[in-house]
Amino acid sequence: MRRFIFITGPSGSGKTAVGKILSQKLGYEFLDTDEIIKQISGKEIKDIFLQDGEDYFRFLEAKVIRDVVQKEGNFVVSLGGGAVINPQNLHTIRNNGIVINLLGKPEKLFERIKGSREERPLLKGDSPEERLKQLILQREKWYKINDFYIDTTEKTPDEVAEEILNFLKLTSLIDFVRVNLAERSYDIVVGYKIFDNSEVLDYLSAKLKRIFPQARKTAILSFHSIKDVMYSDEKTTGEVILDFLSKLGLETFELNLPEGENTKDVFYAIYSWNYFSDLDIKKSDFLTLLGGGVIGDLGGFIAACWLRGIGYINIPTTLLSQVDSAIGGKTGVNTLKAKNMIGVIYQPSIVISDIKFVETLPDLEFLSGMGEVIKYALSLSCELYEFLLKNKESILKREPEHLKKVVSLSSSLKAKIVSEDEKEETGLRMILNAGHTIGHAIESSLGFSIPHGLAVVLGLIAESKISSAILGNSKVYDAAKQIFYEFFSGVDWSKFKKNIDRQKFFSSMKLDKKTRGNKLKFPVIVDVGRAEIYDIEIDRFQKLSEYALEDIEKI
Numbered sequence: 001m002r003r004f005i006f007i008t009g010p011s012g013s014g015k016t017a018v019g020k021i022l023s024q025k026l027g028y029e030f031l032d033t034d035e036i037i038k039q040i041s042g043k044e045i046k047d048i049f050l051q052d053g054e055d056y057f058r059f060l061e062a063k064v065i066r067d068v069v070q071k072e073g074n075f076v077v078s079l080g081g082g083a084v085i086n087p088q089n090l091h092t093i094r095n096n097g098i099v100i101n102l103l104g105k106p107e108k109l110f111e112r113i114k115g116s117r118e119e120r121p122l123l124k125g126d127s128p129e130e131r132l133k134q135l136i137l138q139r140e141k142w143y144k145i146n147d148f149y150i151d152t153t154e155k156t157p158d159e160v161a162e163e164i165l166n167f168l169k170l171t172s173l174i175d176f177v178r179v180n181l182a183e184r185s186y187d188i189v190v191g192y193k194i195f196d197n198s199e200v201l202d203y204l205s206a207k208l209k210r211i212f213p214q215a216r217k218t219a220i221l222s223f224h225s226i227k228d229v230m231y232s233d234e235k236t237t238g239e240v241i242l243d244f245l246s247k248l249g250l251e252t253f254e255l256n257l258p259e260g261e262n263t264k265d266v267f268y269a270i271y272s273w274n275y276f277s278d279l280d281i282k283k284s285d286f287l288t289l290l291g292g293g294v295i296g297d298l299g300g301f302i303a304a305c306w307l308r309g310i311g312y313i314n315i316p317t318t319l320l321s322q323v324d325s326a327i328g329g330k331t332g333v334n335t336l337k338a339k340n341m342i343g344v345i346y347q348p349s350i351v352i353s354d355i356k357f358v359e360t361l362p363d364l365e366f367l368s369g370m371g372e373v374i375k376y377a378l379s380l381s382c383e384l385y386e387f388l389l390k391n392k393e394s395i396l397k398r399e400p401e402h403l404k405k406v407v408s409l410s411s412s413l414k415a416k417i418v419s420e421d422e423k424e425e426t427g428l429r430m431i432l433n434a435g436h437t438i439g440h441a442i443e444s445s446l447g448f449s450i451p452h453g454l455a456v457v458l459g460l461i462a463e464s465k466i467s468s469a470i471l472g473n474s475k476v477y478d479a480a481k482q483i484f485y486e487f488f489s490g491v492d493w494s495k496f497k498k499n500i501d502r503q504k505f506f507s508s509m510k511l512d513k514k515t516r517g518n519k520l521k522f523p524v525i526v527d528v529g530r531a532e533i534y535d536i537e538i539d540r541f542q543k544l545s546e547y548a549l550e551d552i553e554k555i
């Protein structure tokens with residue numbers, strides 16, 4: 001269980017009372033950030049507001065939150081009602097613990113605090129009850145991002161604490177991976193047999209109702225080949241998802257698209273938008289994407305453009321989409337000559353990654369996902385690299401426990417980068433392109449007949465050879481080859497790597513989105529688990545790739 005349980009919510013929701021009971025039951029220490037602020041400033045909160053202003057109070061609050069998460073031990077922390085509206089505070093608490101939001105009818109909350117309202121500076125004035133209502137409304141979009149919500153209106157603090165304890169049991173079944181983008185933050189929920197577990201489903205239902213309170217309809221975008229796969233002995237994947245969404249009281253509509261990369265075409269986006277017009281899909285409704293990277297990329301793009309942006313949830317069903325494409329909001333379609341040339345960055349509201357889906361993937365699709373996992377290992381995480389080598393057998397057998405760890409670790413690596421550089425402005429996100437400059441060119445020169453992640457893994461071998469040539473030592477290249485042979489020696493590469501069309505290969509490379517003038521921004525893997533962006537002249541890169549390509553053709 002996480003070391004920190006944070007409790008947020010408006011005044012009167014019972015954060016302190018519930019926090020104290022919860023800490024006793026868990027054997028955790030209880031902290032109240034307002035109390036710490038009083039101690040360090042030597043003043044009452046209302047006096048800080050009066051004498052030093054709200055900004056100074058928020059500054060102290062942020063400092064206290066940063067300090068609290070450095071503490072050793074286990075804590076239940078009650079936060080001030082406005083703490084979560086500061087994105088930095090929100091990121092800190094989401095990265096370090098579970099965040100619980102207590103809610104309640106404003107009239108009831110006001111009744112609870114009537115006697116002490118003079119102590120509450122934000123409720124000063126003629127109509128404090130109205131002010132409380134306004135504050136709740138203003139903070140709603142921030143409170144929505146929390147992990148768990150409880151309406152405390154008709155409940156005692158003991159009952160609320162009990163509900164939180166039940167929720168905390170869930171955290172042993174599912175991992176929460178955070179994408180932190182201020183009010184657009186969302187979670188990736190990773191678990192095994194999620195859609196078979198009533199407790200997890202109850203949690204997800206409550207969460208979706210909270211995110212889309214006025215939704216009446218959802219359109220499910222998928223392939224038949226995914227929906228018809230058996231999820232359990234009795235039900236197909238499509239049936240299980242329909243059951244789940246229908247229980248939310250939603251009218252569901254199915255949009256089954258043809259399988260394959262060619263579906264990432266603006267034609268299918270137009271087809272879907274026309275269908276949505278017939279269905280009268282409104283801004284308050286949402287889309288459900290059920291599938292791999294093709295459905296995710298296309299569906300996210302469709303969602304971004306419909307009514308200039310409608311919410312969507314992503315239920316990725318391939319390993320590749322769970323570890324990579326479902327996270328970070330890169331959505332789009334291909335053009336005739338190159339992949340992903342049209343698109344926008346548009347984030348989902350939640351990603352639900354069920355490891356159960358990975359069990360039914362064809363071998364090559366599974367290994368395609370491992371290609372992206374190995375990208376993270378080589379360019380971002382030595383820990384993941386070691387974990388993969390140590391647990392190779394069970395990962396290749398797709399044992400849920402180890403796969404869940406692979407998906408959670410990989411998702412965390414990507415989520416962290418997206419949280420820091422969503423729009424590729426600092427260069428950090430470009431590191432996620434390791435293996436892709438050459439990988440995309442291979443895909444394109446083979447007419448997209450190779451699964452994406454397999455092209456990436458060939459790209460990684462070639463690019464680590466280039467990295468080693470640039471750095472003047474073979475360490476990275478050796479490490480890439482070692483992990484490649486451990487995981488991919490069973491693949492019949494002959495059908496993919498032969499006859500890479502050089503002309504198509506180089507013309508596709510020139511279309512790479514990382515080119516600036518005559519230079520390419522290239523992620524050089526400088527050590528296992530670490531990559532840096534180098535500017536390389538395209539002519540030089542082309543020569544280096546020619547030499548690396550020969551190597552791939554010998555595999």
Ligand SMILES: NC(=O)c1ccc[n+]([C@@H]2O[C@H](COP(=O)([O-])OP(=O)(O)OC[C@H]3O[C@@H](n4cnc5c(N)ncnc54)[C@H](O)[C@@H]3O)[C@@H](O)[C@H]2O)c1
Pocket residue numbers: 223225226229259260261264291292293294295297317318319320321324325326327328329330331339340357358360361362365368451452453
């Ligand atoms: N947006 C991003 O950040 C990003 C990152 C990486 C890749 N991508 C894109 O992702 C796409 C590749 O994604 P993909 O590899 O998931 O391909 P995909 O979506 O085509 O799925 C691969 C195959 O697996 C089948 N399948 C899916 N789930 C299944 C299941 N549970 N059981 C059995 N079969 C199942 C599908 O029917 C399909 O034939 C490419 O278009 C690539 O450009 C995007």
